[in-house]
Amino acid sequence: MEEIKKCMRQAKLILPKNVGVMDTNGLIVAATNEEIDGTTDSSARAVMLSEDMFSSTSGKTYMKIAIGEQIKYIIFIDGIEPEVRIYLELLAQWIKSAIKERGTDADRELFTKNVLLENELPGDIPLKAREYKIDYSTPRLVMVIRTLEDEAIDALEVLQNYYSDASYASVLAMDETTLIIILNAARVDSSEKERDQFIEDASKAVLDVLNNESISVYIGVGSIVPVFQNISKSYRDAMLALRVGKVFEQDRFISRYDKLGLGRLIYQLPPTLCQMFIDEVFPNEAYGTLDEDTITTIESFFANNLNGSETSRELYVHRNTLVYRLDKVKRNTGLDLRSFDDAVLFKMASMVRVYLDYLSRGKDNMIR
Amino acid sequence: MASLSFQHVYKKYEGGVVAVSDFNLEVADKEFVILVGPSGCGKSTTLRMLAGLENISEGEIYIEDRLINDVLPKDRDIAMVFQNYALYPHMTVYDNMAFALKLRKMSKDEIKRRVTEAAKILEIEHLLQRKPKALSGGQRQRVALGRAIVRDPKVFLMDEPLSNLDAKLRVQMRVEITKLHHRLKTTFVYVTHDQTEAMTMGTRIVVMKDGFIQQVDSPTELYDNPVNTFVAGFIGMPPMNFIEGLIAVEGSDVYVTFENISVKLPERYAVEEVMERDGQQVIFGVRPEALTDETTFVSDHPEASFVADVDVVELLGAETYLYVTVNGSLPLTCRVDPTTSQSVVGESVDLAIDTNRVHLFDKDTEQSIIS
Numbered sequence A: 001m002e003e004i005k006k007c008m009r010q011a012k013l014i015l016p017k018n019v020g021v022m023d024t025n026g027l028i029v030a031a032t033n034e035e036i037d038g039t040t041d042s043s044a045r046a047v048m049l050s051e052d053m054f055s056s057t058s059g060k061t062y063m064k065i066a067i068g069e070q071i072k073y074i075i076f077i078d079g080i081e082p083e084v085r086i087y088l089e090l091l092a093q094w095i096k097s098a099i100k101e102r103g104t105d106a107d108r109e110l111f112t113k114n115v116l117l118e119n120e121l122p123g124d125i126p127l128k129a130r131e132y133k134i135d136y137s138t139p140r141l142v143m144v145i146r147t148l149e150d151e152a153i154d155a156l157e158v159l160q161n162y163y164s165d166a167s168y169a170s171v172l173a174m175d176e177t178t179l180i181i182i183l184n185a186a187r188v189d190s191s192e193k194e195r196d197q198f199i200e201d202a203s204k205a206v207l208d209v210l211n212n213e214s215i216s217v218y219i220g221v222g223s224i225v226p227v228f229q230n231i232s233k234s235y236r237d238a239m240l241a242l243r244v245g246k247v248f249e250q251d252r253f254i255s256r257y258d259k260l261g262l263g264r265l266i267y268q269l270p271p272t273l274c275q276m277f278i279d280e281v282f283p284n285e286a287y288g289t290l291d292e293d294t295i296t297t298i299e300s301f302f303a304n305n306l307n308g309s310e311t312s313r314e315l316y317v318h319r320n321t322l323v324y325r326l327d328k329v330k331r332n333t334g335l336d337l338r339s340f341d342d343a344v345l346f347k348m349a350s351m352v353r354v355y356l357d358y359l360s361r362g363k364d365n366m367i368r
Numbered sequence B: 001m002a003s004l005s006f007q008h009v010y011k012k013y014e015g016g017v018v019a020v021s022d023f024n025l026e027v028a029d030k031e032f033v034i035l036v037g038p039s040g041c042g043k044s045t046t047l048r049m050l051a052g053l054e055n056i057s058e059g060e061i062y063i064e065d066r067l068i069n070d071v072l073p074k075d076r077d078i079a080m081v082f083q084n085y086a087l088y089p090h091m092t093v094y095d096n097m098a099f100a101l102k103l104r105k106m107s108k109d110e111i112k113r114r115v116t117e118a119a120k121i122l123e124i125e126h127l128l129q130r131k132p133k134a135l136s137g138g139q140r141q142r143v144a145l146g147r148a149i150v151r152d153p154k155v156f157l158m159d160e161p162l163s164n165l166d167a168k169l170r171v172q173m174r175v176e177i178t179k180l181h182h183r184l185k186t187t188f189v190y191v192t193h194d195q196t197e198a199m200t201m202g203t204r205i206v207v208m209k210d211g212f213i214q215q216v217d218s219p220t221e222l223y224d225n226p227v228n229t230f231v232a233g234f235i236g237m238p239p240m241n242f243i244e245g246l247i248a249v250e251g252s253d254v255y256v257t258f259e260n261i262s263v264k265l266p267e268r269y270a271v272e273e274v275m276e277r278d279g280q281q282v283i284f285g286v287r288p289e290a291l292t293d294e295t296t297f298v299s300d301h302p303e304a305s306f307v308a309d310v311d312v313v314e315l316l317g318a319e320t321y322l323y324v325t326v327n328g329s330l331p332l333t334c335r336v337d338p339t340t341s342q343s344v345v346g347e348s349v350d351l352a353i354d355t356n357r358v359h360l361f362d363k364d365t366e367q368s369i370i371s
């Protein structure tokens, strides 16, 4: 239906007369005059009964359109003079080819999904891509968008409208909460800085346009890949970024594969190894003995690069209070966070704890 | 139309960043409130928590009397305009404005009514069939506002909506947004880092720094009675001069001394909070316009005058800025009257402080001493 609506929007700009499309019951599915959209034309019955392809009644000319063997639509135009039939014939061709193209659109989408999910034989991909008019050797970037359950459809519509130029980006729905954007990255040169900026801008734009419609999402960003076949890698990267982001940085709406930091390492560790590490660094559940104030203090101390004065200023506590709390950490855990090595150990171990926590909570209880 | 209430709201990020701390604010129905502060002080985070795009770590936010902490963004009855207002490039202005309503499955007639009305309010009726590419920056901005207006929200949120526009257009759009507020009679929360913008648009301004509210007041109150050195220095252009001085009490008179200069303060400063600081260091705050080189004023106020060297004279037409140095070490900025000023670069000048308009701050806490 969308393709017919699109034809009507374009026809409105070109044709000097109002035209429209109805189904065989007379329900108007699209018209240059949007006001009659959704209304019913009572002439449809008579038109369908007529033997002729064309018929004219009450100031309008009608034409039946067959798709395959069957009459599927009736198009109409204001006016009954013979010339208007030419308009109708042109319009009919136009709509038929739009509908046909739509068929290949759906096929192309399916093919793209199969490439993403590695369901295509690698050797077939370049050839098939050519068949679907997909430029094989354009660099691309894949982003995964995770929405709330009932918002994926809205998000899809927003993004398809935002990227209405299909050669620049395609947007696919993978399941009820996951969308994929495959972005053309041809205009990015090979400099690290420009790639970084491109990824930053592209992901921020997606977040902004969706937030603007009050749709809250998490975005995983893959890496830029050189050829179409490799979008599956970019997709995998984007999914990993989304997942690692979920574990270690719940507050970041955008997680980039090239900026995973320590999370990239920890995420790969086997749980038993993680547990051994925790038992070593925090023997006897030492971490659990730290109260909330102390943990806030530690986080702020790290965020301020182990600078005591900055930390006490940020927390509005006296320096002595800070020293007292750090001493307490040392007593309870044996780690003196003022020493670089101990600080590193503590930081690693607390991230590993977050990861183990996440594993024990079950993987799929949150929106990403 | 709705009142807002923030109660002990915090935003804490993993990794220790506390972006917003103990944010408390009541906003009345139909009020226009501005959040202002330097970049990174937590303005956007606060707005995004209100919009539902960011989780609230602690505390409560109410719209009207409804606790909205766990309400989805689209159910909060809020419309936002961001700095990066993304218009749909291939849609007409009409369709851009109608889009959010179509998503909400509103009837065609109602959509048409709302878009037409919003277009009329914004005076963009003649642009409805154009594409964004064919619009000027100001027109695009208006479409972005239109997209918010058609939703008929209870609250408008704007996050630096003008910062991508050039200076002239920005001034014009400030006026338009203020007018819009009068016309729509809806609650507005507006974020900017630009104190001039805040001062010209706001009826009530929330000054923030490092995630903390510093002061909530009208523009005049912020300017005349800043609660601390941060607000005093942030509000006003050129910024207030801060001078490290010493309080000296002689009988019932109070003096501030700095650089071997002793300035007598008017009677209203001879209060307990000041008197008890005899011999203590304070920060003496003097706005540039409270410093004058006008000769009769200087000769009439010997108890508040001193000599300085003129480094730069900046002529701006309606006013002149003098950048001077006292004793070769204390730099000061003065805003003087170009019709009477005779100051010349490289020469010395007699200045006087209008002591009725000075400020005293505690040197350690940086809080205003007189409340």
Ligand SMILES: Nc1ncnc2c1ncn2[C@@H]1O[C@H](COP(=O)(O)OP(=O)(O)O)[C@@H](O)[C@H]1O
Residues within 6 Å of the ligand: A251, A252, A253, B013, B014, B017, B018, B019, B037, B038, B039, B040, B041, B042, B043, B044, B045, B046
């Ligand atoms: N997802 C995040 N994780 C950690 N820190 C963040 C995140 N988002 C913002 N911040 C930090 O929070 C603070 C406030 O940011 P923001 O509200 O954007 O400030 P403003 O809008 O006033 O410029 C900044 O220090 C910023 O770096």
Ligand SMILES: [Mg+2]
Residues within 6 Å of the ligand: B043, B044, B045, B159
């Ligand atoms: Mg901001």
